[in-house]
Structures are given as C-alpha cells and as structure tokens.
Amino acid sequence: MYDVEVIESAEAAAAVLDPVRARLLGELAVPASAAGLAARVGIARQKINYHLRTLETHGLVELFEERRHGGITERVLQASAASYVVSPAAVSGSAADPDANDDHLSAGYLVALAGRLMREVGALARRAGASGQRLPTLTIDTQIGFRSAADRAAFADDLTAAVLDLAARYHHDDGLPHRLVVAAHPLPEEKKS
Numbered sequence: 430m431y432d433v434e435v436i437e438s439a440e441a442a443a444a445v446l447d448p449v450r451a452r453l454l455g456e457l458a459v460p461a462s463a464a465g466l467a468a469r470v471g472i473a474r475q476k477i478n479y480h481l482r483t484l485e486t487h488g489l490v491e492l493f494e495e496r497r498h499g500g501i502t503e504r505v506l507q508a509s510a511a512s513y514v515v516s517p518a519a520v521s522g523s524a525a526d527p528d529a530n531d532d533h534l535s536a537g538y539l540v541a542l543a544g545r546l547m548r549e550v551g552a553l554a555r556r557a558g559a560s561g562q563r564l565p566t567l568t569i570d571t572q573i574g575f576r577s578a579a580d581r582a583a584f585a586d587d588l589t590a591a592v593l594d595l596a597a598r599y600h601h602d603d604g605l606p607h608r609l610v611v612a613a614h615p616l617p618e619e620k621k622s
Contacts, residue, residue, distance in 0.1 A: 431558055434489070434510035435551025441487035442519040450480050453490075457508040460493035464503070481506060489513070516551060517544035539612055546610055572616065585613075 436442050444450055449472070456466055463481055467474040484490040485506070493507040517525060525541035532538055550566070557564040575581040592611060 430507060431510040431554065432512070433554075434513050435547055435554070436489075436513055436515045437518050437548070437551065438487070439519050441489065442515045444483050444487050445489055445513055445515070447480075449476075450484055450489075453477070453480055453484065454508045454513070457490055457506060458511060460505045460507040462496075462503045462505050465505075514547060514551075516548050518548055536614075539614060542610060542612065546608075549608065573613075 436445060445454065452470060453466060456469060461469070463474050463477045466472075466481075467477045470477070481490060489509055490506045491509050493505045496503040496505060525537070525544050527538055527541040527545055530538040530541055550564075554564050573584070575584065588611065592609070596609070
C-alpha cells in the first residue's frame with residue numbers, strides 16, 4: 430500500500446470522488462471483503478461489489494487475499510494507498526504548464542508549478558514502488574513571519590543567492606538531474622467556527 434497515490438486519469442478521479450466509493454476506500458485501509466464492508470457501512474453486498482469492481486478497475490483497490498469457505502471464495506481487498514490526491518492532469522488534458530507563464534511571482538505560476546510537481550513525483554513514486562525501491566526526495570516546510578514587504582523582498586534576494594551558490598557548488602553536468610522548487614505564499618486564514 431502506498432502512502433499517497435496521485436490519480437492521473439479523469440475516470441479514476443471520477444471513481445474516487447463518488448461519495449460511496451470514497452467511503453469504501455477509507456474503510457479499506459484495513460483489508461475487508463464485500464460482506465464485511467456491507468456490515469460496516471450498511472449498504473447491500475451487491476452494491477458494495479459493484480463499487481469495488483469499479484475501484485479495482487482503476488487500480489484504487491487491490492486483492493489482499495482470497496479465503497475459501499466450502500465451495501465459496503471470498504475476496505478480501507484493500508485500498509492501494511492510505512490517501513489519494515487528484516492530479517490537475519486528471520481534470521484537464523491541458524493542465525497548467527508553468528513554462529507557459531512568464532510571471533514567476535504570480536499565483537497562477539505557483540499553482541502550475543505545484544501541479545507539475547504533483548504529476549512528476551506521482552509518476553516517479555509509482556515507478557519506484559513498482560520496482561520495490563524508495564524514491565529519494567527532500568522537503569523543507571517552514572513558516573516565516575515578515576514584518577514588511579521590504580523584509581520579504583530582502584529574504585527572497587538572500588534565499589536566491591544562497592540557492593544559486595549551492596546549485597553551482599553541487600551541480601555536475603554528468604550528474605542525475607533533480608528539480609528543486611522553492612515556493613512561498615501567505616498562509617490562509619483559519620476559518621473560525
């Protein structure tokens with residue numbers, strides 16, 4: 430089971446966004462049969478089987494084991510991942526392309542960059558998982574409070590200089606290429622209840 434699965438196809442996205450199927454995926458964090466799920470969620474086993482076949486067709490659930498009870502074989506399934514993220518490519522064949530946006534300070538560019546990051550890392554993670562390997566990644570996530578726009582601009586200049594210096598120091602033309610993305614955005618205000 431993957432930690433996170435990036436869904437690339439529109440059909441798989443539609444399958445996972447169905448409320449009943451989304452609930453079944455949540456329930457299948459623990460392997461279960463259609464009969465077991467029916468008892469847990471209060472839906473007829475036949476309807477559960479219908480939804481499970483759809484999820485299985487899109488690779489969102491997988492066979493965990495088969496149990497034999499007399500002449501009957503019970504299929505026990507589990508979700509293919511602990512959680513799912515829908516790639517922008519699943520929504521539109523013309524997913525936002527960061528290279529098509531010259532304004533690298535715009536929200537549109539940042540969102541397109543995040544979409545590309547999701548698509549690339551999702552594909553690499555699937556490939557690594559299929560070969561039984563771990564995907565080497567690095568993530569830095571922190572918060573910083575800027576007192577002024579001038580402070581934010583000075584930080585951006587210093588960060589850019591530091592990253593360019595590090596890139597020049599460690600880059601080798603014959604090395605394995607990696608993508609480095611550094612992004613900053615204001616934190617959204619928390620909704621008050």
